Amino acid sequence: MQVRALTALVLSTGLGAFYVAPFVGLGDGTRHLPGRTSDGHHQIESACASCHDAMTGATNERCLACHGADLEASEDSHSEAKFRDPRNAERIAAMDASRCTTCHAEHTPGRTRVGGVTVPADFCVRCHADIAEERPSHADFRFDGCAASGCHNFHDNRALYRDYLLRHADAPDVLPVALVPARSATVAEPNPSERCEECHAREREGFLRGRHGMRLAQGLSPMSPRLGRLELRAEALDETLGCTTCHGAHVNDTAKAAVDACLGCHDDAHSRAYERSKHFALWEAELAGRGPPGSGVSCATCHMPRQRVREKGVEVVRVDHDQNGNLRPSTKMLRTVCTRCHGLALSIDALADAELAGPKCFEGRPSRRVESIELARRHARENPNQREEKKDGKD
Amino acid sequence: MGRIDGRGALLVIAGLVTACEGKSAGGIAPQTMTDALFSVMSADRLVYTREVVNRLQNEEKVLNATEHFRDEKTLPLPAQMFRMGSEASQKQNPGFTYSLLSLWPVNKQNAPKTELEKKALALVAESGKNFYGEEELGGKRYFTAVYPDKAVSEACVSCHNQHEDSPRKDFKLEQVMGAVVIRVPLGT
Numbered sequence: 001m002q003v004r005a006l007t008a009l010v011l012s013t014g015l016g017a018f019y020v021a022p023f024v025g026l027g028d029g030t031r032h033l034p035g036r037t038s039d040g041h042h043q044i045e046s047a048c049a050s051c052h053d054a055m056t057g058a059t060n061e062r063c064l065a066c067h068g069a070d071l072e073a074s075e076d077s078h079s080e081a082k083f084r085d086p087r088n089a090e091r092i093a094a095m096d097a098s099r100c101t102t103c104h105a106e107h108t109p110g111r112t113r114v115g116g117v118t119v120p121a122d123f124c125v126r127c128h129a130d131i132a133e134e135r136p137s138h139a140d141f142r143f144d145g146c147a148a149s150g151c152h153n154f155h156d157n158r159a160l161y162r163d164y165l166l167r168h169a170d171a172p173d174v175l176p177v178a179l180v181p182a183r184s185a186t187v188a189e190p191n192p193s194e195r196c197e198e199c200h201a202r203e204r205e206g207f208l209r210g211r212h213g214m215r216l217a218q219g220l221s222p223m224s225p226r227l228g229r230l231e232l233r234a235e236a237l238d239e240t241l242g243c244t245t246c247h248g249a250h251v252n253d254t255a256k257a258a259v260d261a262c263l264g265c266h267d268d269a270h271s272r273a274y275e276r277s278k279h280f281a282l283w284e285a286e287l288a289g290r291g292p293p294g295s296g297v298s299c300a301t302c303h304m305p306r307q308r309v310r311e312k313g314v315e316v317v318r319v320d321h322d323q324n325g326n327l328r329p330s331t332k333m334l335r336t337v338c339t340r341c342h343g344l345a346l347s348i349d350a351l352a353d354a355e356l357a358g359p360k361c362f363e364g365r366p367s368r369r370v371e372s373i374e375l376a377r378r379h380a381r382e383n384p385n386q387r388e389e390k391k392d393g394k395d
Numbered sequence: 396m397g398r399i400d401g402r403g404a405l406l407v408i409a410g411l412v413t414a415c416e417g418k419s420a421g422g423i424a425p426q427t428m429t430d431a432l433f434s435v436m437s438a439d440r441l442v443y444t445r446e447v448v449n450r451l452q453n454e455e456k457v458l459n460a461t462e463h464f465r466d467e468k469t470l471p472l473p474a475q476m477f478r479m480g481s482e483a484s485q486k487q488n489p490g491f492t493y494s495l496l497s498l499w500p501v502n503k504q505n506a507p508k509t510e511l512e513k514k515a516l517a518l519v520a521e522s523g524k525n526f527y528g529e530e531e532l533g534g535k536r537y538f539t540a541v542y543p544d545k546a547v548s549e550a551c552v553s554c555h556n557q558h559e560d561s562p563r564k565d566f567k568l569e570q571v572m573g574a575v576v577i578r579v580p581l582g583t
C-alpha cells in the first residue's frame with residue numbers, strides 16, 4: 001500500500017513539474033502548445049512564462065511588459081483605463097475590450113488575422129453601430145473597412161485626422177525635397193569596452209523590441225533564420241542575430257547593414273522585388289555619388305527609419321532598430337517614412353494596396369484611391385465658415 | 396460646500412474609498428468624497444484654463460491651445476487636459492472614476508449615456524446646481540455626482556462656438572457648457 005502511495009506521489013509530482021515548469025520559466029514549453037502560435041509570438045513560444053502565469057494565464061500585465069511602451073507612445077485610443085469607467089459597462093458586456101486577450105487570443109490559428117487580431121474584422125460595430133449619426137459621410141461604409149485603408153486603428157490613431165488630411169491634401173506624389181535626415185554622430189563613452197550597448201543603448205533597446213531581438217529580450221537563444229517563418233535563404237539558416245550580424249565586428253559599414261545584410265537572409269517576394277524598384281535605383285545612385293545624401297531608399301529607410309529624438313535636451317537623428325515597430329500597424333509608416341518623400345494621398349493609397357505594399361515592394365502605382373482626403377475636403381466645403389475661422393487662428 | 400485644501404481632500408479621499416466600499420462603518424459620506432474630489436479637479440481646471448490657456452492664447456497671443464497639440468507644438472485644450480488627468484488617474488485604480496460630459500459635446504463619445512447622466516446633465520444645465528444620485532451599472536451600484544462645468548474664460552466660449560464638430564455655437568461666458576461626473580462604488 002505504501003509503495004503504491006509513494007508511486008502515485010512520485011508520478012503526480014513528476015507530472016506536475018512536467019506541466020508547470022515551463023510556466024515558471026523552467027524548461028521548453030513547446031510540447032504544451034495548445035495550437036499554432038501567432039506570427040508575432042512564435043519566436044518566444046517555448047518560454048510560456050513570457051506570457052503566462054502558472055495560475056492566472058495570460059494577463060494584461062504580461063502583454064504590457066513588452067507592448068506597454070508602444071501603446072503609451074501611441075496614445076492608445078482604447079486603453080484599459082478607459083474601460084474601467086463604469087459608464088462603459090454596456091460596452092464591456094458587448095465585448096470586454098479591457099482585456100488584451102479578448103481581441104488577441106493566442107494559439108488560435110484558424111481565426112488569427114494580421115496583427116494577431118482574433119475577432120472578426122467588423123468588430124467596431126459592437127460599440128460604434130451609430131457612427132453614421134455622427135459622421136453621415138460614413139453611412140455607406142462597411143464596418144470591416146474601418147481599418148482596411150489605414151483610416152482608423154483600434155490602438156494607434158495618431159497618423160490621420162481631418163486637419164492633417166487637409167493640410168497635406170495637395171502635396172505632389174514626389175515632394176520637391178525628397179530626402180531623409182542625416183544620422184547624428186554617436187559620441188563614444190571614454191574607454192568603451194566591446195559591449196555595443198555602452199554607446200548604443202537606444203539602438204539595442206529598439207533591437208530587443210523587434211523581431212530580430214525579441215528572443216534575447218526573453219532570455220532565449222538569439223533569433224536565427226532557422227527558427228523563422230518567412231522565406232529565408234538556405235545558406236543563412238545557421239546565422240544568429242546580434243549587433244555584429246548586420247554591422248560586422250570590425251568594419252562598421254551602415255550601407256551594408258541597410259540592404260546587403262537584410263537581403264543576405266530575407267528571400268521573400270517583397271525583398272526580391274526591392275532590387276527591381278526605383279527605391280533601389282535611388283539607393284544605388286546615392287552610394288555611387290550620383291544622388292545627394294539621404295536620397296536613396298534602402299530596406300532600413302522604411303523598416304528602420306531615422307527618427308528625430310531628444311537626447312540630453314538636444315535633437316538628434318537616430319535609427320529605430322525595432323524593424324517591426326512601424327508595421328504595427330503599417331500606417332505608422334505614413335509619418336515616419338512615406339511622407340518624407342511622397343505626398344500624403346499617394347502614401348495612403350500605396351499602403352492600402354496589399355499587392356503594392358507586399359510582393360511589389362512599392363514598384364508601380366496604387367490600384368485605387370482611398371477616400372479619406374476627399375471626405376475631409378467635402379467636409380471643409382460644407383463647413384466653409386468654420387474652416388475660415390480656423391485659418392484665422394482663433395481656435 | 397466648505398472649502399477643502401488639496402491635502403485635506405486627499406485624506407478625505409483615502410478614507411472614503413475604503414468607506415464607500417463598505418469596509419468601514421465610520422466612513423465619510425460619498426457626497427463628501429465627491430465634493431472634495433471636485434474641489435481639486437475644478438480648481439486645477441480653472442487654473443489651467445485661465446492662467447495657461449487664456450493667458451497665452453487669448454491675452455498674450457503667444458501660444459494657442461489646439462486639439463492636435465503634439466503635431467502643432469501647441470497647448471492641450473482644457474478638456475483634453477482634464478481627460479488626460481482622468482485617464483492617468485485610472486491607471487492607478489483609485490477606486491473612483493470621473494469624466495467630463497456635455498449635452499453639446501465636440502466628441503460624441505462624451506455625450507451623456509446612462510439614464511442618470513441624461514437626466515442630470517439636463518437638470519444641471521438648467522439650474523447650474525450640483526446633482527447627486529445612485530445608479531446601477533454593470534451589476535454594481537454607484538453614487539454618482541454631477542457638477543456643472545461653466546465657461547470660465549473667453550477661450551472656452553470661442554473654441555466651442557467655432558469648432559466645426561460643436562453642436563452648439565451660442566455659448567456665453569459663465570454659462571453651463573457641460574458637467575463633471577464623479578462615480579464612487581457603493582458597498583453591497
